[in-house]
Amino acid sequence: MNILLTGASGFIGRHILRALEQQNHKVTACCRNAEKLFFKSADTRIVRLDYAAVSCDSDWLPYLQNIDAVINCVGIIAESPGQTFHRLHAQVPASLFRAAERAGIKKIIQISALGADACAHSAYHLSKKAADDTLRNLDLDWYVLQPSIVYGDGAQSMALFQALAALPMQPVIDGGRQLLQPVHVSDVADTVLQCLKAEAPARLTLPLVGPSPIDFGQLLQQLRRRLGKKPAPTISLPGNLVQRFVFIGRWLGEPVCNADNIAMLQRGNTADAGPVEAFLGRATHSLEQRLLPQPASQAERWHAGLYFLRPLLRLSIAFLWLWSGIVSLFFYPHEQSYRFLSATGVTGIAAPITLYGLALLDIALGLATLAAYRPRRLILIQLILVLLYTLTVGIALPEFWLHPFGPVLKNVPLLITLLVYLHLEGERP
Incomplete structure (x- = not known):
């Protein structure tokens, strides 16, 4: 066709x-x-x-x-x-x-x-x-x-659930008793293929669900076991409290964490599997068949562990730029800054222009990072800027390489951190 x-x-x-x-x-x-x-x-x-x-x-x-x-x-x-x-x-x-x-x-x-x-x-x-x-x-x-919730290679919802399962405490809403009935993506694809057949009965509304429901708390514990982790204590959060603070998840860049999805989770997500199984002529696949028996790969374990660290990484980078600019403007003695600038060849009227300009640039980079504005381009700018800072200070003030606080050497892990963040941003769904 x-x-x-x-x-x-x-x-x-x-x-x-x-x-x-x-x-x-x-x-x-x-x-x-x-x-x-x-x-x-x-x-x-x-x-x-x-x-x-x-x-x-x-x-x-x-x-x-x-x-x-x-x-x-x-x-x-x-x-x-x-x-x-x-x-x-x-x-x-x-x-x-x-x-x-x-x-x-x-x-x-x-x-x-x-x-x-x-x-x-x-x-x-x-x-x-x-x-x-x-x-x-x-x-x-x-x-x-x-x-229902669809799982399989590339599923965003199940990636979030695995990240929640990897936390040292299992966060659930109202005891985690919400019933879910995840369906494997292959069952969705097979149902579509069945619909395309000439003999398929038409004008149908079909719920696509797995064979049986599972409550959310139990799902997290089973996913945690799949990740190779020991059982973890559960912390139950009131649904109305979660709804009030769900904006934090959206601000941190987690699209699944929004009021609609929390409300849909609280409602539950189940249906009778009989109609779709009759339509397919077979049972749909269960979590025990398609997901839970297979140990999580190293990539899955890394992804689950880094899932909630990515937004924290963004916040820490934003704080670094903001604090650097604020300290340069209001707290660090300007005379000392001018001495450093003079060592790099920046003197006269160019010194205050450079000082205030770079401080405002740092603050702008921090605010843009908080807003996640064009993140990949923004990270590349930061990489170039940190590299220029490092080379300029390292050449003009070589004694800083031997400073016990490592003001230049600290830029090396910062550069690696920015590279890691650049890669994580490239993996957004």
Whole structure:
């Protein structure tokens, strides 16, 4: 079949694309981050597409020529400037679905979310439900697939859970009794393939879940065991308290930690596995089959341990620049600073200009680091600046190399720290 797949560079989209290619389907893969599609067959056409710019039904028509089926995997975990739930989960899919009907396409598969139903109250679920309802009202064969938490290679939610499991104390909300029913990404991909078959019953809403629920606290303990760690004590946090301070997680750069996701966790995420198992003709995979029996790899253990250190690393780097600039302006004797500058050849009116200019630059770098403004470019600027500082002071004031407080040598671990942070920023999902 000729298939249009949106959200192809996302976690679920990548796995579905691989499954489609293995079945020899010809895919038009629409995505924002084509560099993530490092594998593709000769029958796959990659289309870079900014979904926020697709404003009306007719914008989709050029991509729908000679297409037999549409699979929509567009989704975000948290909102950001220019990317809102309403825009990407509701408006964009709705215009795609209507355009597909107009183009004569008879089969559409929507990757929605478990909980996008009549009881939905979060912006995430309500936006998914809006697109689902649009699809259900069209005169074609539709499938609304509602996965629970999806795990597998590249899953962001399970990466967060493993990071929580790696902490010396297990943080849970209201005792960690919330029931979850994670589904493996291969079951999601297999369900999509089943939907594409001509004999598959259509106009279905299918919850995609694992065979049985597990409570959140138990899940963390099992993930901790998988990481090779001994059981840890649990600390229970009141849900209303977590909701009040959840902004801290967002400020630290953790998109999964937002009010909507906390509310969805408190609600629980389970369903009857019978319908999807009947549709597939087999049982879905359990955590005990696909995840828990396999010891975590070294990369997974490193990732779990560094997960919450990355934002702390950013804060410490920001503090270093801010404090350096503030001390230079207000606390360190300017006469001493001018003597150091004179040793490097900076004298006269250039001395105060350099002193105040570099101090303000340090403060600007600290504030930009706090705001995570273009982090990779910002880190490169900091690397160059620290290197210049080190070479300038090291050459002009060589006695500092032998200073007991190591004012120059301390820049060496700082440079390595910045390189580590640059690499961690490059690993953002």
